[in-house]
Amino acid sequence: MFIFLGVSKINFKIIIFLNKMKVSFYIVFLVSILFKSLSPVYANNVLNKITVALDGSGDYKSIQEAITACGAFPADQKTIFIKNGIYKEKVLIDSFHSNISLVGESTEKTIITYDNYAGQAGIGTFTSYTLKVLGNNIKIENLTIENSSGRVGQAVALHVEGDYFIANNCKVLGNQDTLYAAGENSRQYYTDCLIEGTTDFIFGSATAIFSKCNIHSKANSYITAANTAKETQFGYVFFKCTLTADPNIDKVYLGRPWREFANVAFINCFLGKHIRSEGWHNWDKPEREKTAFFAEYGNYGPGSETGKRVKWFQLLSKSKLKEFTVKNIFKVQNQWLLDSANL
Incomplete structure (x- = not known):
C-alpha cells in the first residue's frame, strides 16, 4: 500500500483500489504462466489417449467425435481406444488428421459398421465407405470394419488413400469392392487381417503389402482389381497369405486389370481349390495383357x-524375387521432374 500525504479520503480509497487491482493482475498473470507450462503435460497424459465407449464410460460415445478432438495435424501420436460395441457410424479421417491410431478392445467385438452402397441417393462407390482414411500415419488395430448393405452392388467397407497406413489384426468385411486401397502415392501395410468379399474386393491404385492375411472369397468372381500407375513399380503384393472361400465356391480369379499397368503379385501364399487354373483374367480387354504385371x-x-x-502371367525368378522386400516396395518411387523452362 502506498501512503500519500495531503490527499483526500476519496483519493486515498482510489489509491488502495488501484493497488489491489495490481495484485490481482499479477496473480492472474502467474496462474496463466503456470497453466501454460503444465498444459503440455496435461495433453500428453490425457489428450493423447482418448477412450470411446457407447455406454458413456469413455471420453466420447462416437468414434468421429474422438477423431475431431485430435485436432488438425497433431505433432504427437494420438491413440483412440475403442471399447467393445457395435458402432453404426460413417467415419472419416480427413487429410488434416494425421498420427492417429484406432485401437479396438477386441477384433471380434469392436465393430464399425454402415450400410451405404452405390445407387442410393447421393451415394457412389467412392462415397459408400464405412471408414475412409485420407490422413497420413494412420493405424487401425483390433477392429472389424464392415459394410453391412449386403449383395447390392458396389459397397466399400474400408477406403484408404493416406500414406503410411497400417492395419493390424483387423477384419474388413463386405461383398463387392470391400477394400479400396487407393492413391498413387499411398503406401499401405496390412498384417494378420481377414479381408472378405465377392467381386473385386481389393481394388485401387495404392502400393500395398498384405502379410499373413486371410483373403476370403464369397462368390465365384475376382479377388483383385488393380489400377496401378504406370510409373509405380509395385502394386498389390501378397506375402504368406491364405486364400479361402465359402463352400461351393470353385471359380475365383486372382485378379483382373481395372486399368492398364495393373500390378499384383502373390508370393508364398496358400491358394485354395477355388482358384481357377487360369489364375488371371484380362477384363475382356486383350490389350491390357501387354501392360499388366500379374x-x-x-x-x-x-x-x-x-x-x-x-x-x-509372370512366374517370378529368384533374381526378380529379391526385389520384393518391404524396404524396396515402400521406397519413394515417383518423382516430379518438372521442366520449369517449358512453363
Missing part, C-alpha cells in the same frame, strides 16, 4: 498349379 512365386495348395495359367 506374378506368382512359391505358392502352394490345390490352386497354386501354374501349368494352365494364362500365357501373359
Whole structure:
C-alpha cells in the first residue's frame, strides 16, 4: 500500500483500489504462466489417449467425435481406444488428421459398421465407405470394419488413400469392392487381417503389402482389381497369405486389370481349390495383357498349379524375387521432374 500525504479520503480509497487491482493482475498473470507450462503435460497424459465407449464410460460415445478432438495435424501420436460395441457410424479421417491410431478392445467385438452402397441417393462407390482414411500415419488395430448393405452392388467397407497406413489384426468385411486401397502415392501395410468379399474386393491404385492375411472369397468372381500407375513399380503384393472361400465356391480369379499397368503379385501364399487354373483374367480387354504385371512365386495348395495359367502371367525368378522386400516396395518411387523452362 502506498501512503500519500495531503490527499483526500476519496483519493486515498482510489489509491488502495488501484493497488489491489495490481495484485490481482499479477496473480492472474502467474496462474496463466503456470497453466501454460503444465498444459503440455496435461495433453500428453490425457489428450493423447482418448477412450470411446457407447455406454458413456469413455471420453466420447462416437468414434468421429474422438477423431475431431485430435485436432488438425497433431505433432504427437494420438491413440483412440475403442471399447467393445457395435458402432453404426460413417467415419472419416480427413487429410488434416494425421498420427492417429484406432485401437479396438477386441477384433471380434469392436465393430464399425454402415450400410451405404452405390445407387442410393447421393451415394457412389467412392462415397459408400464405412471408414475412409485420407490422413497420413494412420493405424487401425483390433477392429472389424464392415459394410453391412449386403449383395447390392458396389459397397466399400474400408477406403484408404493416406500414406503410411497400417492395419493390424483387423477384419474388413463386405461383398463387392470391400477394400479400396487407393492413391498413387499411398503406401499401405496390412498384417494378420481377414479381408472378405465377392467381386473385386481389393481394388485401387495404392502400393500395398498384405502379410499373413486371410483373403476370403464369397462368390465365384475376382479377388483383385488393380489400377496401378504406370510409373509405380509395385502394386498389390501378397506375402504368406491364405486364400479361402465359402463352400461351393470353385471359380475365383486372382485378379483382373481395372486399368492398364495393373500390378499384383502373390508370393508364398496358400491358394485354395477355388482358384481357377487360369489364375488371371484380362477384363475382356486383350490389350491390357501387354501392360499388366500379374506374378506368382512359391505358392502352394490345390490352386497354386501354374501349368494352365494364362500365357501373359509372370512366374517370378529368384533374381526378380529379391526385389520384393518391404524396404524396396515402400521406397519413394515417383518423382516430379518438372521442366520449369517449358512453363
